[in-house]
Amino acid sequence: MNSMGFFEYLASRWDDLLELSIEHAQVVLISLLVATAIGVTLGVLTYRRPAAAQAVLAVASAILTVPSFALFGLLIPILGLGYTPTVVALSCYAVLSILRNTITGLQSVDPAVTESAKGMGLSDWQQLFKIEMPLAWPVIIAGIRVSALLILGIAAIAAYVNGPGLGGDIFSGLSRIGGANSLNLVLGGFLGIIVLALVFEVLFALLGRLTTSRGLN
């Protein structure tokens, strides 16, 4: 096959790229959901206990320092190849900023607000769901957004464990660099990720606005 220009390449493969991008977005979204469930739950359980909060944050930060290749590699013997190890690894990376923002958000609720809620007879759960979570929400969603950007990039490495998404193109391009269309493959993958990042930004900005009370901004 002869090398073609990048735009020519895009024109010939845009439907494949779109499909890969959707796969990529899907796996990122699923990982975000899992990470949000874990991060918010851990945050809620620990925000009133500084020692516990410190401990879970330390663990989540430690995970982030593990190089992604190493983490994916570690997961192969346990979870094999494909979708599952991808979601697990991405979720691990996404937890930190969601957890940290949940704790910060909940801790920074004005104590006068929680005290008046308590004084009015709201139970602990009512305080959490009716008062503290809505007030911490803008901070939490900012954490999810940061995690989203982070794992959009990392997801490309999932190709190493035969994961879905744009990583496949990038890896195969890189492995035969100099060959026909190899650069186009890499660039196409990058472009897909960048476009996804922009789309995510817009969606999170919208979601943030729609789910945050008008009284808070």
Next chain:
Amino acid sequence: MEGVDGSNSGTKAMIRLENLTKTFPGQTEPAVEDLSMEIYEGEIVVFVGPSGCGKTTTMKMINRIIEPSGGRIFLNDEDVTTTNSDKLRRRIGYVIQQIGLFPHMTIADNIATVPKMLGWDKKRISERTDELLETVGMDRSYRDRYPKELSGGQRQRVGVARAMAADPPIMLMDEPFGAVDPITRERLQDEFLRLQEEIKKTIVFVTHDIDEAIKMGDRIAILREKSVIAQYDTPERILTDPADEYVENFIGAGASLKRLSLSKVRDIKTSEWPVARLTDSPDEVKELLRKSGKDYVLLLDEDRKPKRWVGLEELELNGVPLRNAGWPAVAIVEGKSSLYETLDTMITSYKGSAIVVDDRGRYESIVDFGTVLQAIEEMRPEENRVGGGA
């Protein structure tokens, strides 16, 4: 005013604290030690004392925001020391200095918090919200605003409205007017006192400002360190008969003047004065003056509003109409004015007396310096009186 003083026998104790003690974890000294007191139904009781003496801690033990380490709390003779604290709190209105409105909820939703928890239906909640906004002097258009869109004074009003939403018989207020400017504070205080006339709640009110205590309190508890009661009495008695030096020092200078702010003109004996009409003839007025034996006559207009003072000299000046004779009648007070204001008026206007009018400005009587002095004398406890009293 004598009826207000005294033991208040016959009134029901709404809140009873028995040997209440709080020692915070990790501390050796208690913050509140062995406090026992009764708070009567329908009264405002003010806790006042120096910073750190335990006022807030004591108040927060009543709704168990702070759990006591010892002692008992009774509401209406029901022991609530260990009952479900969330349910307890829904029966007690709670207002704190920082107000703590929920910033993500509209004013209406803030106010509706407790009614919603109590399961009221939508219509009832909505009506109650409107009613409360009106009660605290705010327009209905504020319903859908958010707390950040209100002024400090308005937030404070909403805080009070929210605390009253489910009509709790008891309200706890910790320095509720502490965070607003002095003018707004005075207005909020006045409005709240007027409101209390109608709602007659049992209120525990914390402040460190003795003047606010005197103004707001039906009864004042002056506290020492660890919430030990130095004196628990009506403002009148605390001012005229402080229990000890601590209380005296706490009241500070000017106790007698503060005492004057508690008595009203209508409580003391005012005197008659010869009055004539602006439309009367000068000769008639002269005749009246001669007969009365006074030096001046007070001239009233057709609505009986005081207009001018005239003496014999001015009446002799021929050709001056009564309307312009003598000097203008200033120094006017109402029956509901305090003796403090009355004295102030007298001094400001260089007159040894003030004219008392009714709420429509019509002449009623005259109060003079001597009468006020005598009233002060009568406020003193018997043993301290100069001349043995009247």
